[in-house]
Amino acid sequence: MTDRAAAAGPSPERAFHIVTLGCSKNRVDSDGMDHLLRQRGMAAASRPEDAQVLIVNTCGFLGAARAESVGVIEGLLQERREDQVVIAAGCMPALGDYKRAIPDGVDRVLTTREWYKIGDVVGELFGEAETPETAGCEGMLTTFSRRDVGPSAYVKIADGCDHNCAFCTIPSIKGRQISKRPLHVIQEIVDLVAQGTKEAVLVAQDTIRYGADLGMKHGLPQLLEMIVEQVPTLPWLRMLYIYPSPLTLRMVDVMAAHDALLPYLDMPIQHADETVLRAMNRPSSVAMTRRLIDHARAKMPDVAMRTTFIVGYPGETDAQFRTLLRFVEEQEFDHVGVFTYSPEDGTPAALLADPVPAEVAVERRNALMEVQQAITLRKNRALVGRTLEVLVEALGEVEDEAGNVEPVSVGRARRHAPEVDGLVFIPGAQPVGELVKLEVVEAGPYDLWALPPEEARSRARTAVGHAAMREGRAVRRRRVPGARSRGATRPERRGGGRPVPLATRAGT
Numbered sequence: 006m007t008d009r010a011a012a013a014g015p016s017p018e019r020a021f022h023i024v025t026l027g028c029s030k031n032r033v034d035s036d037g038m039d040h041l042l043r044q045r046g047m048a049a050a051s052r053p054e055d056a057q058v059l060i061v062n063t064c065g066f067l068g069a070a071r072a073e074s075v076g077v078i079e080g081l082l083q084e085r086r087e088d089q090v091v092i093a094a095g096c097m098p099a100l101g102d103y104k105r106a107i108p109d110g111v112d113r114v115l116t117t118r119e120w121y122k123i124g125d126v127v128g129e130l131f132g133e134a135e136t137p138e139t140a141g142c143e144g145m146l147t148t149f150s151r152r153d154v155g156p157s158a159y160v161k162i163a164d165g166c167d168h169n170c171a172f173c174t175i176p177s178i179k180g181r182q183i184s185k186r187p188l189h190v191i192q193e194i195v196d197l198v199a200q201g202t203k204e205a206v207l208v209a210q211d212t213i214r215y216g217a218d219l220g221m222k223h224g225l226p227q228l229l230e231m232i233v234e235q236v237p238t239l240p241w242l243r244m245l246y247i248y249p250s251p252l253t254l255r256m257v258d259v260m261a262a263h264d265a266l267l268p269y270l271d272m273p274i275q276h277a278d279e280t281v282l283r284a285m286n287r288p289s290s291v292a293m294t295r296r297l298i299d300h301a302r303a304k305m306p307d308v309a310m311r312t313t314f315i316v317g318y319p320g321e322t323d324a325q326f327r328t329l330l331r332f333v334e335e336q337e338f339d340h341v342g343v344f345t346y347s348p349e350d351g352t353p354a355a356l357l358a359d360p361v362p363a364e365v366a367v368e369r370r371n372a373l374m375e376v377q378q379a380i381t382l383r384k385n386r387a388l389v390g391r392t393l394e395v396l397v398e399a400l401g402e403v404e405d406e407a408g409n410v411e412p413v414s415v416g417r418a419r420r421h422a423p424e425v426d427g428l429v430f431i432p433g434a435q436p437v438g439e440l441v442k443l444e445v446v447e448a449g450p451y452d453l454w455a456l457p458p459e460e461a462r463s464r465a466r467t468a469v470g471h472a473a474m475r476e477g478r479a480v481r482r483r484r485v486p487g488a489r490s491r492g493a494t495r496p497e498r499r500g501g502g503r504p505v506p507l508a509t510r511a512g513t
């Protein structure tokens with residue numbers, strides 16, 4: 006037992022507080038730690054001052070994200086009391102060099118694939134006996150139920166990556182891909198649906214490669230068919246982070262065959278110039294990428310396509326950037342994230358000569374975003390008058406200059422992934438957690454406004470809601486029990502033209 010923990014002594018009322026930084030995969034791991042600690046009889050505390058165990062699930066993907074992780078840990082260490090322990094988990098401790106950057110005073114470190122040991126670590130820190138509830142747990146094999154699940158939930162189906170993109174630290178942080186067995190994925194989704202979740206979002210570093218380590222030849226398509234068959238009550242199933250691969254063709258065929266598989270393809274392409282793609286160690290056949298896009302559009306005419314690009318990669322010329330610009334103009338994606346290249350220690354790209362000046366990279370990013378914003382606005386406007394299925398996720402309110410306040414509901418359509426794409430605002434209170442049919446009545450460059458079809462026809466909007474719709478004004482939202490606040494403040498757009506968060510990743 007540590008001196009610090011000894012000062013507190015074992016307590017049945019001990020509570021924990023988890024700060025999650027970084028991506029959706031980290032959030033799932035935090036949910037797993039939350040589950041295991043609750044199994045030990047501990048309570049979750051929403052404020053660090055109310056907890057004895059403070060956990061920071063760090064992000065180590067970019068320098069800025071690591072700095073944020075260090076800052077959060079230092080803040081907790083400065084404020085902590087004698088009865089509190091601080092544990093650093095997640096990606097940062099898995100990076101050999103960066104582990105040294107973890108501030109002194111942290112009581113324990115857990116690497117990204119050790120989160121399932123959290124119960125043992127806490128038991129050890131407090132001098133407690135064995136923790137039989139975690140016996141047999143092992144990272145990707147651990148199936149857990151979540152607390153406070155909302156209408157939508159991420160489900161991590163694999164961890165790690167078998168690629169070696171020249172700019173990416175993930176393979177050195179995570180190691181090779183390991184996949185969760187189909188049975189465990191399905192159990193998790195069954196549990197989520199039983200708790201009211203309407204949308205499961207499958208995530209991994211490279212989702213399309215799911216199951217390769219389990220000997221599955223067509224892992225993701227097979228998994229999708231199993232989920233659809235065994236969880237017929239799940240209305241929405243979405244996949245994120247589909248690395249461009251010939252297997253995508255087969256996956257699209259399966260998607261097109263089932264209504265629950267949302268026609269949404271998130272395929273990071275990173276560039277459209279073959280020389281730059283080769284330097285990135287990415288799939289360099291743009292013809293193949295076009296084939297995947299064409300196939301998705303042919304099979305799913307309503308498909309919404311999201312992709313990400315990196316500009317300012319070492320050696321990227323003006324001509325190569327213009328190739329990318331033309332590709333974006335030609336392909337008319339629905340959602341695009343654009344990132345300026347950031348050299349990361351230990352990656353092959355960081356050793357490349359011919360860096361692009363930062364101001365040129367920013368100019369290229371802005372130029373690409375400008376082109377894309379016009380495309381997105383045009384596409385959104387084309388939706389006005391159409392009826393969409395919307396998952397209502399939260400209730401909020403909108404206020405005019407005179408201080409009049411009215412309720413507004415917030416949701417997403419099939420074409421919107423959580424956190425990164427647009428939202429649908431609906432004047433009035435809609436049932437949170439339900440899927441509703443709504444007619445789009447206004448469209449902005451990111452978000453849509455919609456009404457129940459009968460109201461849309463009569464245009465019976467309230468005065469405040471009408472003004473807000475016209476102006477595309479953001480709403481102040483209040484949290485609704487049972488609805489995750491995730492996305493409620495829209496902190497990130499994955500390069501969608503608004504401030505890009507520290508931990509946003511351009512990978513996969």
Ligand code: SF4
Pocket residue numbers: 166167168169170173174175176210211248511512513
């Ligand atoms: S960018 Fe994605 S696919 Fe490439 S190495 Fe990183 S995690 Fe893997």
